[in-house]
Amino acid sequence: MKEFKCKRCGTCCKWSGYVRLLDGESEKIASFLELEQHFFTSKYTIVTADRRNLSLIEKEDGSCIFFIGDPAGCAINQVKPKQCRDFPYRWNFENWQEECEGAKDLL
Numbered sequence: 001m002k003e004f005k006c007k008r009c010g011t012c013c014k015w016s017g018y019v020r021l022l023d024g025e026s027e028k029i030a031s032f033l034e035l036e037q038h039f040f041t042s043k044y045t046i047v048t049a050d051r052r053n054l055s056l057i058e059k060e061d062g063s064c065i066f067f068i069g070d071p072a073g074c075a076i077n078q079v080k081p082k083q084c085r086d087f088p089y090r091w092n093f094e095n096w097q098e099e100c101e102g103a104k105d106l107l
């Protein structure tokens with residue numbers, strides 16, 4: 001059986017929707033970016049509608065604010081949130097197999 005391997009196509013980073021931050025992740029990212037915590041949360045996060053988490057904001061096209069395109073991909077890759085690391089096994093979006101380059105390799 002083939003093993004899933006991310007091809008860094010960026011589709012999951014371009015998918016519009018919350019990138020929820022768990023406890024401690026906001027601090028970790030702010031520290032990685034060498035930003036003061038309050039500055040980071042006010043500039044790069046919003047509170048989710050259910051008020052459970054902070055989420056990274058997205059750009060006008062719906063992509064994640066930290067998606068910087070090819071070939072770099074994620075600007076905070078070393079400290080990306082668990083939600084990002086969990087894709088596609090713990091969460092995914094409709095028809096993700098048709099969009100994710102790594103999934104296409106499994107076909």
Ligand code: SF4
Binds near residue numbers: 005
């Ligand atoms: S959509 Fe799939 S291959 Fe593309 S970056 Fe996300 S996990 Fe990797």
Ligand code: SF4
Binds near residue numbers: 019068074076080081
């Ligand atoms: S934090 Fe990085 S891996 Fe997560 S959605 Fe944004 S660009 Fe993609």
